[in-house]
Amino acid sequence: MAFSGALEVAIRVDGAVGQRPRLEVELAFERGVTAIVGPSGAGKSTLLSAIAGLVPLSAGHIRLDGAALDDVALGVHTAPHRRGVGLVFQSLALFPHLSVQDNVAYGIADRRRGRDEARDWLRRVRAEHLAERRVPTLSGGEAQRVALARALAARPRVLLLDEPFSALDRPLRAALVADLGGLLRGLDIPTLIVTHELADVAGLAARVVGLVAGGVEADGVGPGAATAMTTPTETR
Amino acid sequence: MNLEALLRSFTVATLATCLAGVLGVGAAALLTRRRSALGDLFDALLTAPMVLPPTVLGYALLRLLSRDGAFGSAWEQGVGAPLLFSPAAAVLAAAIAALPLVLRAARAAIDGVDPRLAAAAATLGATPARVLWSVVLPLARPGIVAGLTLGFARALGEFGITLMIAGNLPGATQTAALAIYDAVQAGRDAEAAGMATLLAALATALLLVATGLGRRRRDGF
Numbered sequence: 001m002a003f004s005g006a007l008e009v010a011i012r013v014d015g016a017v018g019q020r021p022r023l024e025v026e027l028a029f030e031r032g033v034t035a036i037v038g039p040s041g042a043g044k045s046t047l048l049s050a051i052a053g054l055v056p057l058s059a060g061h062i063r064l065d066g067a068a069l070d071d072v073a074l075g076v077h078t079a080p081h082r083r084g085v086g087l088v089f090q091s092l093a094l095f096p097h098l099s100v101q102d103n104v105a106y107g108i109a110d111r112r113r114g115r116d117e118a119r120d121w122l123r124r125v126r127a128e129h130l131a132e133r134r135v136p137t138l139s140g141g142e143a144q145r146v147a148l149a150r151a152l153a154a155r156p157r158v159l160l161l162d163e164p165f166s167a168l169d170r171p172l173r174a175a176l177v178a179d180l181g182g183l184l185r186g187l188d189i190p191t192l193i194v195t196h197e198l199a200d201v202a203g204l205a206a207r208v209v210g211l212v213a214g215g216v217e218a219d220g221v222g223p224g225a226a227t228a229m230t231t232p233t234e235t236r
Numbered sequence: 237m238n239l240e241a242l243l244r245s246f247t248v249a250t251l252a253t254c255l256a257g258v259l260g261v262g263a264a265a266l267l268t269r270r271r272s273a274l275g276d277l278f279d280a281l282l283t284a285p286m287v288l289p290p291t292v293l294g295y296a297l298l299r300l301l302s303r304d305g306a307f308g309s310a311w312e313q314g315v316g317a318p319l320l321f322s323p324a325a326a327v328l329a330a331a332i333a334a335l336p337l338v339l340r341a342a343r344a345a346i347d348g349v350d351p352r353l354a355a356a357a358a359t360l361g362a363t364p365a366r367v368l369w370s371v372v373l374p375l376a377r378p379g380i381v382a383g384l385t386l387g388f389a390r391a392l393g394e395f396g397i398t399l400m401i402a403g404n405l406p407g408a409t410q411t412a413a414l415a416i417y418d419a420v421q422a423g424r425d426a427e428a429a430g431m432a433t434l435l436a437a438l439a440t441a442l443l444l445v446a447t448g449l450g451r452r453r454r455d456g457f
Contacts, residue, residue, distance in 0.1 A: 081362055087359045
């Protein structure tokens with residue numbers, strides 16, 4: 001297949017001995033938002049973890065702007081902290097021992113400006129009023145905004161969002177989707193959003209990739225791709 | 237009441253807990269989430285003092301720390317005095333006794349930290365050392381402090397290894413546990429009973445503290 005893009009992913013991640021690979025895909029992502037959909041166990045989260053360098057590859061390579069982040073044949077593996085790949089976990093993984101502001105400042109390289117920049121990012125996700133709060137006191141929607149601000153504040157070269165709306169009820173979800181759309185339009189980086197709900201990303205994603213059983217089942221590009229894609233990739 | 241021996245016990249236990257803390261938490265950080273045969277062997281060696289008879293450990297240390305041993309001769313050259321039967325040997329004996337408790341508690345506490353938090357820190361650009369220092373250890377702190385408390389209690393009551401490598405020298409290496417032994421041998425029952433009651437009360441209080449810290453860890457932040 002024609003294979004080039006800002007982010008190139010041609011990988012295999014093996015599962016248990018004797019079982020099919022957990023993931024085997026060849027995908028290229030340009031700058032902009034791509035939605036990754038599929039049923040549970042399709043390999044969506046494995047794909048994000050692989051791009052973030054958190055799971056070992058069995059074969060293949062991942063390239064960002066032409067430079068290898070991973071290349072199994074050449075023995076190249078770039079550690080997660082050197083990849084510049086931001087990941088918002090489904091669990092959000094906010095640091096419970098730090099304040100909201102310190103969470104957001106954690107990934108800011110210039111420590112002297114960390115506080116001011118953290119405030120700025122919190123303002124952009126409309127969560128500046130939460131700056132001094134402790135993480136365990138946040139609601140689901142608030143925590144989601146903070147996790148997004150934290151990932152963006154680290155200025156990633158690739159942004160990965162794993163089920164960013166799953167813990168939210170519908171009104172909160174709509175508000176966050178609208179805010180996220182505004183933020184992502186200002187970013188010129190490949191952004192992958194894993195979701196169960198195609199409707200959530202219809203206004204965000206220009207492309208939708210459907211994964212089933214660790215492989216690419218569907219790949220739709222252009223406006224309306226999200227709404228055009230149907231089952232079996234959409235499960236709810 | 238032999239207050240001098242009691243005070244020495246506290247000093248020795250405090251220094252021993254610091255030493256066991258550095259070694260135990262450091263080893264736990266290295267061993268956790270890196271399963272290997274070498275790591276398992278290292279873990280077994282550091283945990284062995286919990287199950288070995290004090291005489292076995294004491295004998296091994298006597299050989300290792302004597303002037304003829306590599307460590308003992310290096311110590312004597314550096315410090316200018318032999319290590320065996322010195323206050324430093326009492327600290328070492330108590331640290332070795334405390335180490336398994338600190339190590340086990342620290343490993344459990346570090347293992348209990350959600351690995352996704354460490355992964356999140358790494359994706360934010362944190363080096364493994366920064367992840368450990370700024371995320372894993374703060375979140376594991378209640379469990380580590382519980383382990384240090386248990387280690388301190390164990391160091392406070394240490395007897396066998398201390399007797400073997402530090403001796404029972406009043407005014408130099410005699411700790412409260414050894415002073416109780418001396419008092420019983422000499423028929424000073426009131427003194428033995430007083431010190432034994434005090435040590436038992438202290439140990440119970442420390443165990444209560446450790447239990448409380450463990451409960452706080454389970455309850456989370």
